[in-house]
Amino acid sequence: MSTPVIICDDSSFARKQVMRALPSGWDVELTLCENGQEAVAAIEAGKGDILLLDLTMPVMDGFEVLEYIRKKDLPTLPIVISGDIQPESHKRVMSLGAVAFIKKPVDGNELTRVLEQFGVLGILTETDLPADDRQITFNEWVQEITNVAMGRAADLLVRVINEKVELSIPHVSLMEQGELEMTLNATADGDSFSCITQGFIGGGISGENLLLFHDTDIRHVAKLLNFDLNSLEAATEIELYMDIANVLVGAFLKGFAEQLDVNFSQGHPRITIHNEDSAVLLANHQGQERILTIEVNYVIGDNQVSCNQLVLITPESIPALKIRSGEEII
Structure with missing residues (x-):
């Protein structure tokens, strides 16, 4: 059964980077979101057992998403992937319920290690990940x-x-x-x-x-x-x-x-x-x-x-x- 995964980042280039970093053969149902508001709507629709979340975004940033998830007790595993690597930002997202913090540009081995740590990979197959055909400007x-x-x-x-x-x-x-x-x-x-x-x-x-x-x-x-x-x-x-x-x-x-x-x-x-x-x-x-x-x-x-x-x-x-x-x- 496919794992519902959300990638939330306002940058289409960053979303592509995260997609490429996902473990090969991981059977996922992928949803791409450009801001936090889209992400929480997707989680509430049951599309985000796992959330790969940026912090600096328009409309609703990553901190606000984590606060909303905690307030509403939404069923998702939030993993932050961000360029804001300040110690205070790291401390804040972990206090808001993120299970891991990965700095940009995302490293595939580190992401795989985090996913394995929480036992969400299941059995890897030869399943191809969905493609994002949108061209990067x-x-x-x-x-x-x-x-x-x-x-x-x-x-x-x-x-x-x-x-x-x-x-x-x-x-x-x-x-x-x-x-x-x-x-x-x-x-x-x-x-x-x-x-x-x-x-x-x-x-x-x-x-x-x-x-x-x-x-x-x-x-x-x-x-x-x-x-x-x-x-x-x-x-x-x-x-x-x-x-x-x-x-x-x-x-x-x-x-x-x-x-x-x-x-x-x-x-x-x-x-x-x-x-x-x-x-x-x-x-x-x-x-x-x-x-x-x-x-x-x-x-x-x-x-x-x-x-x-x-x-x-x-x-x-x-x-x-x-x-x-x-x-x-x-």
């Missing part, structure tokens, strides 16, 4: 590797500051120069912002990372980094922003590069501690067409420090990215 693939990279960045930062980092769903798009200027102006909206910019290159891929802190009280940054507030001065303010940016940017680019199997060389960072026209910040991208833009948001330490990360990748890099995807993407 380039933007969907970039979004998923971004999701994993930002989870690794947050995990490293939280180990430095011992505060949870709230993650958003990354947004990926190909933007004309005018669209990018509007996006940056909207991102930098507020009385003031501090921006750290840093270029990177490797494996035929090049771009620039912009990290913007909004209306941030430098004392909050100092507190997060356990710095003596009585020693604050202008030079120290720059150092503090650079310290927290180095962790986020360095870890993000490392996680991004590892999934592409490349090594990025990073340029010298530049910092601006005041409002600056977007045309100045985008000077390196003037005249370029269709810049690949990745938008990521972080909220650090009890809503006291928020920042936006814009990763701008040159049009010339896109062919190299597509080759390294290893996927048939459109």
